[in-house]
Amino acid sequence: MSALIVLTGPSGVGKGTLLRSLIQRHPELYLSVSVTTRSPRPGEIDGKNYYFVSRSTFERMVANGELLEWADFAGNLYGTPRKAVEDQIRQGNRVILEIELQGARQIRKNFPAALQIFILPPSLLELEDRIRHRAQDSEEAIVRRLQSARTEIAAADEFDICIVNDDIAKALERIEATLFATATC
Template sequence: MKKGKLIVVTGPSGVGKGTLVRSLLERHRDLYLSVSATTRAPRRGEIDGKHYYFVSRPQFQEMIAANELLEWAEFAGNLYGTPRRPVEAQIDQGRWVLLEIELVGARQIRANFPEALRLFILPPSMSELERRLRNRSSDSATAIALRLDRATEEIAAASEFDFQVINDDLETALKNIEAVLFARCP
């Protein structure tokens, strides 16, 4: 059996990573999306085990100590990480696993899984990124300002990744990602 592939998707908050990943999963049913663990409270409509594994901070810290996470990071006061076993099981079964993660975690993956394909999603501009964050209507003005500051730092790291894709138009961005995946990972 052919071994699977680990594909990391990252970029600043509001760039459209989630939308792109959901669209890829709809188009390519053979892809597997890793479910992250987090210490944050569930948002309305989120289901434990589907959107995230919601765990307490002590449980998360136990997972770190037991080396049960491929990567982890703290973001906005909460811990996020990728449980190791489900990802490794899918790769061993020959599946391609998508990780939608933050920059800190993506850097950890680079160190631990250098064979992973790493994609960085860029906004067409900072003003467009700000517009998208404001249109979400889920963050305060202070939180948006913090996300934009962090985005500037994250975008500066885009060259660390194997490929960069600008998410200006959803369909174009999807086609560019598919070209990278299916040309690079036969």
Template sequence: MMQVLPIQSAATTKECLPHGRLIVLTGPSGVGKGTLMRVLLQRHPELYYSVSMTTRSPRSGEINGKNYYFVSRSKFEQLVAQGEFLEWAEFAGNYYGTPREVVLNQVNSGKLVVLEIELEGARQIRASFPSAHSIFILPPSFEELEKRIRGRAQDSEEAIARRLRRAQEEIQAADEFDVQIVNDDFETALNALEAELFG
């Protein structure tokens, strides 16, 4: 399920983009997007990482406001009704969304803004921001992805099955994106990501 509220016309958005740059990073659950982002931000503090909002519970070690903004379902739905999201989607039974105002302000102020979001949200951002640079992170194989998801030991068997079904659909969409990077060797994938952002 995906619902998006109109925020502003694509023409208006495009006028903003020469001042900054919007990077959309996506890929299936368990592919290593979060780890790549953490190291990228350590190496490049000048990047602005847009923290998403979610209704899912924090995982061990996750910090509110740093990894995600964790809110209740009712609070999220209230923000949707107020038009506060650039995009939002329901994934694996939880809502995820990108706060609108902060992202637009950062892009307009000349920052390189990185969004790490789910496929449906990434598609909507690409429709709203045609100049956004979109990057899809792929696993070396589906078997390796399943191994990584199971290795987290954080989800029930039912949740794992949902994630794997979703991952198959997402991987088929990789060609929609400007660049595909395979996260097999971590340093190689990180270097390829840096080359896309700064090359």
């Protein structure tokens, strides 16, 4: 059973919704809070949803080795604070990272034992519909997210497990089965 779990998938695929449900059902899992240079969306809370920092602060964190991984996504920087994750693992806890493809590849190189799960949309058309109905992005940002999604989906076979999020309850059950499966001889 891996202490570090990576959850990746394109923007709008439902990673956040799945993770909120997973953490609610399994509070023993530690969800790492990422650092980002993007502005908070309505309702997001600093330190709970993300740590919102300036670009210069983020760049300092990279230079000082304070991030396990980091990525430039849709014009903003995102990263995983190293200390909190390492502290949780040392305490015997399982840690989940919700990160982008670029960051997942960094984790794979530095933590090859991490369990890597990729969440797929039922289709690109469905993904576009989800992104547009969030009504949080400009048309330019939507186009960028969809271009990134195509690249990310093409890399899904790099992951240990792929789960199609065609139904939240079923996708959550598949994640739980993956995380809590008991080994038999």
